[in-house]
Amino acid sequence: MRLLHTSDWHLGHVFHGHPRDEDFDAVLAEIVAIAQESRPDLIVHSGDLFHHSRPGIRAMTRAMGTLSELAAVAPTVVLAGNHDSPAYFEFFGSMTGPSRGRGLFFADQFRPAHEGGVLTFDACGGEQRIRLAVLPFVHPNRFWQRSATDTSYADYAEGMRGLQAGLMTAMHEGYDPDRDILLFAAHVYVTGATRSPGERAVDDDFETGPENLPEVSYAALGHIHRPQPVRGAKSTARYAGSPLAIDFGEADHFKSVVIVDAEPGRPVRALPRRLSSGRRLTQFTGTLDELRVSAAQYDGTFLKPVIVGEEPDMLLSHKIAEVVPHAILINPAPAREADDDTVMDSDPGEEPELPDAFRAYLAREGLIGTVAESTVTAFTHLLNELDDETLPPVHAEEMLRAALEDIWTEAS
Structure with a gap:
């Protein structure tokens, strides 16, 4: 049996104002070519198909086109990640299913x-x-407990173990060890997995240990962008990682899909297949003369240059652009000494993620340390709860609308 495991496409991602349509088209075509060449029996996408819960029409068209090509090769299963909308996935599933190619299946929720x-x-x-067994992203609210005296989260890992146990029991019903191969796919953060610096922090209360993963031939995991095996699991488990670098924290990652070969009663072979498509994210720190010497290696890349020995002025960006005319410049800036009062480690003009902006605001208000981090975590959870459902009406907005619909004029 052969499995192709891919994950975390994040379609619709815009990098510092630059749409990545060209990069997505290139890397997705590479993934389809690998599938056509390796001829797997099953293809699994382990979550975060989109970058936003309300993907644009281009992102949805690109997703369905690529998934249809993969489904023409083998049955293809797509899990909803924390960036995906379960409601959208439910709709996609109602429009595809076994009738699409050899089968296209969307796992919208547990x-x-x-x-x-x-x-x-x-x-x-x-x-x-x-x-x-498929386990799309499970929000901690599923394990919310309320009592007469307290309101708190139940243990996330314990809750996840309970969900997995039910799936494993069902998979073993009628199990034939000479014929059956058991697989598990989940969008989850496993303790000890190496995150890139740009990935949002994960609250320790909402992760699960590697020992909690079920014992199967292979566990196909999504959520972490750095491709890696999971240490300490009972069986072979891997994060396939994202096919494109999402931010400069992933600039040094190699990107891949995983090809898994398995037979009943034999050890599994899980080998990453490196991806090479899409423009690279690169960084440079040095003088303009040093940049000029190595300019050719930055052709066709997203380049974040920090220039030493230059004063910040209006002409610096033009000087850099003349040195590397074929690079896409991201926040070019002169090198500067660290400021003790600096709250956020970001370049001037770089738009921070909302949790980082909120953390900076708390720091300015004098709230730091553990209390601040727990507050930011709660804020992040609220952000992740936003989905595609219509927001409830606001009373003031309804009154204003009614007034505008019933305009009166003063009597003469």
Whole structure:
């Protein structure tokens, strides 16, 4: 049995004002070519198909076009990640399903085994059978507990273990060790996984240990952008990672998909297949003369230059552009000494992520340390709860609308 594992496409991502349509088209075409060449029995995308919960029409068109090409090769299962909208995924699933190619399946939210939590596929001409348990992103609110005296989150890892246990029990019903291969796919943060510096912090209360992953032939994980194996798991588990670098914190990552070969009763072989498409994210610190010497290596890249020995003026960007005319410059700036009063580590003009901006605001108000971080975590959770549902009406807005619809004029 062969599996192709990909994840975290983040379609619709705009990099410092630059749409990445060209990069997405290139890397997705590379993934399709790998699928056509390797001829897997199953393809799994382990979440964060989109960068925003309300993806634009271009992102949705690109997603469905690529997934249809993959489904023409093998059944393709897509999990909803924390960036994805379960409602959108439910709609996509209602419009595709087994009728699309060899089958295109969207796992919108956690479902018990009998409601789509466990999927079964034939492999190797029917000689083998794949049983796949799917666990899309589970928000901590699922484990919210309220009592007469307290309101708190239940233990996230314990809650996740309970959901997984039900799926595993169902997968073992009628299990044939000479024929069946058990797989698990989830969008989850596993303790100890290496995050890139740009990835949002994950609250320790909302992660699960590697020992909590179920014992299967292979666990296909999404959420972390750096491709890596999971240490300490009972079986082979990997993050496929994102196919493109999302920010400069991922500039040194190699990007990949994972090809997994498995047979009943034998060790699994999971090998990353490196991706090379898409423009690179690069950084440079030095003088203009040093940049001039190495200018050719930055052709066609997104370049974040920090120039030493130059005064900040209106002409600096033009000077840099003359040195590297074929690079896309991101926030060119002169080198500067660290300011003790600086709250955020960001370049002038760089738009921070909302949680970082909120953290800076708290620091200016004198709130730092553990209390500040717990407040930022709560703020981030609220952001992640936003979905595609219509917001409730605001009373003042309704009164204003009614007034505008019933305009009167003063009697003469």
